[in-house]
Amino acid sequence: MKLQFPAEAEAVRAEFSAWLDANTPSVAEATVRPRSTADSPPWARRFQCAMFDAGWLLPGQPPEFGGRNASLLEQFVIEEELMRRRVYHSFNPQGLSIIAPSILMFGTPQQKATWAVPVLRGEKTAALGMSEPGAGSDLAGLRTRAVADGEGYVVNGQKVWTSGAHDSDFILAFVRTDPDVPKHKGISALIIPTATPGVTCRPFGSICSKDDHDFNEVFFDDAFVPAENLVGNLNNGWHVATGTLGEERAMLWLSNYERLDDVINNFGARVRGTELADDPLTQDWYGRLLVDAMALRLLGYQSVAKTASGHDPAEQSILKLFGSEAAHEATNRALETLGPLALDHTIDSAPYNHMNLDQFSASWFDRYCRSFAVTIAGGTSEIQRNIIAERILGLPR
Amino acid sequence: MELELDDDQRTLQETVRGIIAKECTPAFVRAVIEDGLDPSPWWDTMVGLYWPALAIAEDVGGLGMTWIELAILLEELGHAVDPSPYLATTTQFVPIVRRCGDAAQAARWLGGVAAGGITGALALGEHTVRATADDGGWRLDGSVAYVVDADRADEIAVVATAHDGVGVYVVERASAGAALTIDPIPVFDHTTHIAGLSLEGVVVSGDRRLGGSDLAEGIAVAVEEATLGWSVVTVGACQRILELVVDHVKQRHQFGVPIGSFQAVKHKAVDMYVAIQRARAIAQYAALTFVEDDPRRSIAVSMAKVAAGDCQEVVLRNGVQLFGGMGFTWENDLHIALRRAKLCVTMFGSTIEHRRRVARDALLGEGAA
Numbered sequence A: 001m002k003l004q005f006p007a008e009a010e011a012v013r014a015e016f017s018a019w020l021d022a023n024t025p026s027v028a029e030a031t032v033r034p035r036s037t038a039d040s041p042p043w044a045r046r047f048q049c050a051m052f053d054a055g056w057l058l059p060g061q062p063p064e065f066g067g068r069n070a071s072l073l074e075q076f077v078i079e080e081e082l083m084r085r086r087v088y089h090s091f092n093p094q095g096l097s098i099i100a101p102s103i104l105m106f107g108t109p110q111q112k113a114t115w116a117v118p119v120l121r122g123e124k125t126a127a128l129g130m131s132e133p134g135a136g137s138d139l140a141g142l143r144t145r146a147v148a149d150g151e152g153y154v155v156n157g158q159k160v161w162t163s164g165a166h167d168s169d170f171i172l173a174f175v176r177t178d179p180d181v182p183k184h185k186g187i188s189a190l191i192i193p194t195a196t197p198g199v200t201c202r203p204f205g206s207i208c209s210k211d212d213h214d215f216n217e218v219f220f221d222d223a224f225v226p227a228e229n230l231v232g233n234l235n236n237g238w239h240v241a242t243g244t245l246g247e248e249r250a251m252l253w254l255s256n257y258e259r260l261d262d263v264i265n266n267f268g269a270r271v272r273g274t275e276l277a278d279d280p281l282t283q284d285w286y287g288r289l290l291v292d293a294m295a296l297r298l299l300g301y302q303s304v305a306k307t308a309s310g311h312d313p314a315e316q317s318i319l320k321l322f323g324s325e326a327a328h329e330a331t332n333r334a335l336e337t338l339g340p341l342a343l344d345h346t347i348d349s350a351p352y353n354h355m356n357l358d359q360f361s362a363s364w365f366d367r368y369c370r371s372f373a374v375t376i377a378g379g380t381s382e383i384q385r386n387i388i389a390e391r392i393l394g395l396p397r
Numbered sequence B: 001m002e003l004e005l006d007d008d009q010r011t012l013q014e015t016v017r018g019i020i021a022k023e024c025t026p027a028f029v030r031a032v033i034e035d036g037l038d039p040s041p042w043w044d045t046m047v048g049l050y051w052p053a054l055a056i057a058e059d060v061g062g063l064g065m066t067w068i069e070l071a072i073l074l075e076e077l078g079h080a081v082d083p084s085p086y087l088a089t090t091t092q093f094v095p096i097v098r099r100c101g102d103a104a105q106a107a108r109w110l111g112g113v114a115a116g117g118i119t120g121a122l123a124l125g126e127h128t129v130r131a132t133a134d135d136g137g138w139r140l141d142g143s144v145a146y147v148v149d150a151d152r153a154d155e156i157a158v159v160a161t162a163h164d165g166v167g168v169y170v171v172e173r174a175s176a177g178a179a180l181t182i183d184p185i186p187v188f189d190h191t192t193h194i195a196g197l198s199l200e201g202v203v204v205s206g207d208r209r210l211g212g213s214d215l216a217e218g219i220a221v222a223v224e225e226a227t228l229g230w231s232v233v234t235v236g237a238c239q240r241i242l243e244l245v246v247d248h249v250k251q252r253h254q255f256g257v258p259i260g261s262f263q264a265v266k267h268k269a270v271d272m273y274v275a276i277q278r279a280r281a282i283a284q285y286a287a288l289t290f291v292e293d294d295p296r297r298s299i300a301v302s303m304a305k306v307a308a309g310d311c312q313e314v315v316l317r318n319g320v321q322l323f324g325g326m327g328f329t330w331e332n333d334l335h336i337a338l339r340r341a342k343l344c345v346t347m348f349g350s351t352i353e354h355r356r357r358v359a360r361d362a363l364l365g366e367g368a369a
Ligand SMILES: Cc1cc2nc3c(=O)[nH]c(=O)nc-3n(C[C@H](O)[C@H](O)[C@H](O)COP(=O)(O)OP(=O)(O)OC[C@H]3O[C@@H](n4cnc5c(N)ncnc54)[C@H](O)[C@@H]3O)c2cc1C
Pocket: A094, A127, A128, A129, A130, A131, A132, A135, A136, A137, A138, A160, A161, A162, A163, A164, A372, A373, A376, A377, A378, A379, A380, A381, A382, A383, A386, B263
């Protein structure tokens, strides 16, 4: 055991750090802000493409996919350095971290070139079409139908919560291709361009604001999708979906750590020198927060090592559950402790950081609300508990 | 960061588990509690295995391993609810001698623990015991409450204040005579010995005053080691309870199904599991800060005590609950581990004190305040 990373990994971090120093866009360049998770402003697209070209974007991939064949540990220190600087390498996170990697894992060479690489180079953005009105936690119950028709599929049905769909170029959608087999076995993954006739994206407001348009309802009315857009084998979509969720969870703990660290820093800066810093009840929850953040980091590091040695990805459920609930607890406590000081909803709770999402420096109320995104999206806390109970503790289903 | 046990450490863990499963069985611990069986043969077994020597330096006859290995052992001893004097000897007496003694004293007492199984205790009497020079030696007067193993340790390191400041005096219990009164406290954890100590003119020779430099720092760090010891033991006791509970809910049926298939049961068990993971990770981190002499050590120790304290709260509450009526019986081993875990949080600073210390360090920059 050691508290330090190996010298090889630190050397990679230093190299990346120097690259970021030289290549991170300036405040003046970054004035246009993203409005959804699939709206990447031109300056952000250029930066993402520079990261791709330099092999820093998905470091574990080969150079043609924006990487440098980095080891897991090297990938991790690179992610960690981005996190430490609060630099978003993509303002289309689901495209970069879920959709493109899924296409690289399951797609044809042509799909990689047409869809994955442009997402990685910041030329296209993508949305993830999994959930439906009738299929949330029970994703396998999805009903959007795709029926083979000549050279492709005709899609009918509806998705919901599809983050950024209205700003995206395409949706990686999970659809039912065989209604007559057990539900996991009749699902396929399709790339559906949002410009396809019959596809309608209708954005709607979130808990944070009427005008916070990231959520979408997406309707498919006889939308025709060419057969070449089928990702993976027909009826093998469950495999693609669980691969996708695996990727999603593997990167989540760092962003939860970031949220905890934000509260530590921003709340700390807000109360230092005031009587709240000396208040026993404040100290009690703030002390817990410091311990939670440290524990998440330690467990996260351990999981990187375990993933490298091929452990059950159920380990990721622990990080997701613990990290998201700790972040919720912390944002709630900060809001309540600040009392009337937290009332002003337009106020920033942290210094402006042009490379970060504005929402993370928004009001304490905003941060509190957004903490629910993580306890719900990507498998709720309850679903994570089910997974841990069954896969790790071995309790009966 | 490399936070995985290496192969040697894993082997040590397996070996220790195997030996404890044979030698310090639940039946043995129960006999100590119910029949007053003397646990010393188990201590002798440990001495024979060089377990007390584990983290003592090689130049004084120890095995020269680190806090990581010590923590592996302590967690397993917590799991077994070890009734021996191991904890106080290795995480209280040994650290104070190592950090405050000179070379000859280290050879004498650390060597004694390593080779001969000398047992030791630590009495923190900085504010309650006075030391006065007495004919080349020292005379100790005062009292210390709640000293672990004071009633059975061979040597008691007493922290006391003299005209020239704080010092540490090693008292041999058997030879102190009537000047030393030891009042064992009937604690709820029947396998941990805790006693009050009163010293009325206890005389120790000059070579029994620890002669190292920077005693205040040495004492502070020794207390941190002791604090970490309690935290690691808590994790072990909690892990035991989780195992008992998981076994139980798999085999106990109600409504025609194992109760472990009920989601309310599953989720409680998962919360226990997560709390243990959190506490173990931080305890290992704190152990590493000792190994690497990392400046975050002192706060890391408080964090470990906090995480252990939080952990036992969840594990005990859910653990008893998931056993139903069986959780309320004397027959169930659960309460034996529960007592140990609860005892740990009462010692060396409450969870709230340590949590506030962690926060004050960050908010007020008070360091070790
Ligand atoms: C901010 C945000 C962004 C999102 N982005 C996307 C996206 O881009 N693409 C996409 O496809 N989806 C997205 N989602 C949807 C998300 O994946 C679902 O909301 C989530 O899977 C839960 O499904 P649901 O909303 O239907 O809730 P439900 O499944 O109806 O759950 C409601 C409650 O019931 C509980 N529950 C359900 N089943 C069980 C069970 N078996 N055991 C115990 N409790 C249970 C849940 O834990 C929850 O508390 C997003 C969600 C949020 C909040």
